[in-house]
Amino acid sequence: MKKMNIVQFLGIFLILFTAFSSSAVAQEEENKDGFKFGGAVRYNIISESYESDPTTLNTYATWDTWRLNVDGTMKGLDMSFEYRFYPTFATHFMHHGWIGYNFNDVAYMKLGVSQVPFGITKFASHSWWFQGPYYVGLEDDYDMGIKFDLNFVENLDLAVAYYRQAEPEGPFYDGLSTFGNAGPGRYSYDITPSGNASVRELNNFNVRAAYHITEDIEIGASGQFGQNYNSVLDESEMSTAFAGHLVANFGNFNFKGEFVNYNYAAKLDDDTDAETLPMGAYGSIYQVATEANMYVAGLAYTIPVDLGPISSIQPYVDFTMFDKSNSDFEDSYHLIPGFLVSAGPIYAYFDFAMGKNQPWLTEDFGTGLGAGRLYELDDPLDDTDDDYYYTTDDAAKVGTPVPLSDVEWNLRFNINIGYYF
Numbered sequence: 001m002k003k004m005n006i007v008q009f010l011g012i013f014l015i016l017f018t019a020f021s022s023s024a025v026a027q028e029e030e031n032k033d034g035f036k037f038g039g040a041v042r043y044n045i046i047s048e049s050y051e052s053d054p055t056t057l058n059t060y061a062t063w064d065t066w067r068l069n070v071d072g073t074m075k076g077l078d079m080s081f082e083y084r085f086y087p088t089f090a091t092h093f094m095h096h097g098w099i100g101y102n103f104n105d106v107a108y109m110k111l112g113v114s115q116v117p118f119g120i121t122k123f124a125s126h127s128w129w130f131q132g133p134y135y136v137g138l139e140d141d142y143d144m145g146i147k148f149d150l151n152f153v154e155n156l157d158l159a160v161a162y163y164r165q166a167e168p169e170g171p172f173y174d175g176l177s178t179f180g181n182a183g184p185g186r187y188s189y190d191i192t193p194s195g196n197a198s199v200r201e202l203n204n205f206n207v208r209a210a211y212h213i214t215e216d217i218e219i220g221a222s223g224q225f226g227q228n229y230n231s232v233l234d235e236s237e238m239s240t241a242f243a244g245h246l247v248a249n250f251g252n253f254n255f256k257g258e259f260v261n262y263n264y265a266a267k268l269d270d271d272t273d274a275e276t277l278p279m280g281a282y283g284s285i286y287q288v289a290t291e292a293n294m295y296v297a298g299l300a301y302t303i304p305v306d307l308g309p310i311s312s313i314q315p316y317v318d319f320t321m322f323d324k325s326n327s328d329f330e331d332s333y334h335l336i337p338g339f340l341v342s343a344g345p346i347y348a349y350f351d352f353a354m355g356k357n358q359p360w361l362t363e364d365f366g367t368g369l370g371a372g373r374l375y376e377l378d379d380p381l382d383d384t385d386d387d388y389y390y391t392t393d394d395a396a397k398v399g400t401p402v403p404l405s406d407v408e409w410n411l412r413f414n415i416n417i418g419y420y421f
Contacts, residue, residue: 035072035079042066042418044088049411050363051390062088064416067095077101084187091185091283093170096142108149113167116141117159117208118222119243119258125318126256126300127336128349128416132320133260133296135334135359135369136288137189137279138224138241142167143204155212163204163226166190172283184280191228191264192280198232199266199277201239216249228266228277237265252303258296265290275326276370286359286366291325309343316340322357322369330372330401332357349416354409361410364389372401 042064049058067084078100085092098112115121124139125131133139145163152158170185182200184192191201204226212218222243227236241262248255266274276287300316316339322332338351355361357368367373377398378391390402 032073033075035070035074038069038071038421039067040065040418040420042416045415045417047413050361051408051410052363064088064418086282089282089284090173091170093186094168095187096167098147106151110147110149113142113144114147114161116143116163116204116224117147117161117206118224118241119208119260120220120245120247120256121208124245124256124258124296124298125336126254126298126314126316126340127318127338127351127353128414129318129334129336129351129353129360131258131296131298131318132294132322132332132334133243133258135189136262136292136294137191138243138260138262138294141188141190143190143201144168145204147206157208157210157212159206159208161204161206163206164202166201184285185283186281189279189281191266192278192285193231194278194280194285196269197230197266197274197278198269199228199230199274202227202229202236204239210245218245218247220245220247224262228264230267230269232269233267233271235267237267239264239266252301254300254302256296256298258294260294260296261292262294263291264288275329284366286368287370289322289324289326289329289370293323293325295321295323309346310341311344312340312342314340314342326371328371328401330357330404330407332368332372334358345420347418347420349414351412351414351416353412353414356404356407356409358410361412372404373407374399375402 210220
């Protein structure tokens with residue numbers, strides 16, 4: 001019989017605490033029972049300027065998503081559920097789904113798929129594009145487990161959670177169900193078994209503390225500890241992530257800053273240490289460096305207006321630098337200036353998204369967060385403009401990262417219009 005590790009022990013402890021806590025108090029049920037149904041429909045208008053010369057088809061519109069929400073309370077038990085459909089990516093999946101219970105004035109539990117308490121919540125970003133941590137599973141991440149929000153000390157928000165696994169996945173582009181296989185049909189990025197890496201996330205334990213110095217200034221720290229389990233080897237490596245953050249409001253200004261360090265240690269199927277790991281969401285998989293620091297900063301300014309239904313305009317700029325620990329890898333940059341227009345139930349994001357080695361901002365989707373863009377062998381018989389492949393006639397360079405100084409800034413002007421109800 002295998003020994004129980006500390007993460008599994010803590011997870012079981014939290015579950016038992018829920019089941020047998022003597023501090024639970026009955027909630028007043030009168031006038032509280034009931035459910036609200038809602039949702040959203042969102043569209044994207046896109047104009048891309050990536051590595052190769054733009055064409056007429058680089059400007060187009062897509063149906064981004066539609067979603068359904070149910071929130072409510074029955075006999076002292078809360079419930080929140082959201083399911084999303086992404087026609088462009090031919091996938092659909094649960095965003096979150098949890099049952100909540102208020103034990104007393106200081107302890108609230110969420111059981112099911114909930115937002116992982118890590119870093120700046122609910123979002124570290126101002127833009128529709130999120131910040132860099134989202135693309136490695138460390139912003140607005142959702143997993144399956146149990147979470148406690150605790151308020152033992154005035155002005156201190158404390159959260160502890162145990163997640164057995166990533167959230168249940170939906171089908172992806174080929175229509176196949178990957179039930180129980182940690183597939184890429186999901187909203188938030190998680191390690192996804194693929195190729196020579198039969199690896200998935202198990203037994204994550206999270207702690208997050210956020211202290212409100214004033215009503216306008218919050219500082220915080222987060223830690224994540226868990227297992228990256230290889231099913232071929234039947235072995236796990238310890239996975240860690242740490243973050244420190246600051247959120248501050250100065251008049252109409254809002255600043256969000258964060259430092260993140262992660263180490264997704266794992267073994268590949270051949271028992272070698274992984275330098276990159278596959279992560280998946282929206283039905284697609286790409287490689288991510290297993291160890292990096294991230295420097296995150298965002299600034300926004302809210303302008304109240306009275307222009308028909310428009311109530312505010314918020315210009316912002318979000319920036320992330322990925323400093324990869326592997327000296328052979330090239331870093332990544334993520335820069336999103338833009339503005340948000342709020343008009344009743346409509347929220348419209350106008351983003352001028354720019355990136356270097358950013359996997360969503362490239363004609364070669366998914367490349368960048370691993371080693372970076374890689375040189376490919378030039379074909380002398382191909383007289384087309386193949387600059388986007390970063391080709392070379394030097395065979396020794398093939399498969400090596402292109403220096404960051406030679407990687408072009410890619411631009412996507414994106415308008416996301418959402419109606420929320």
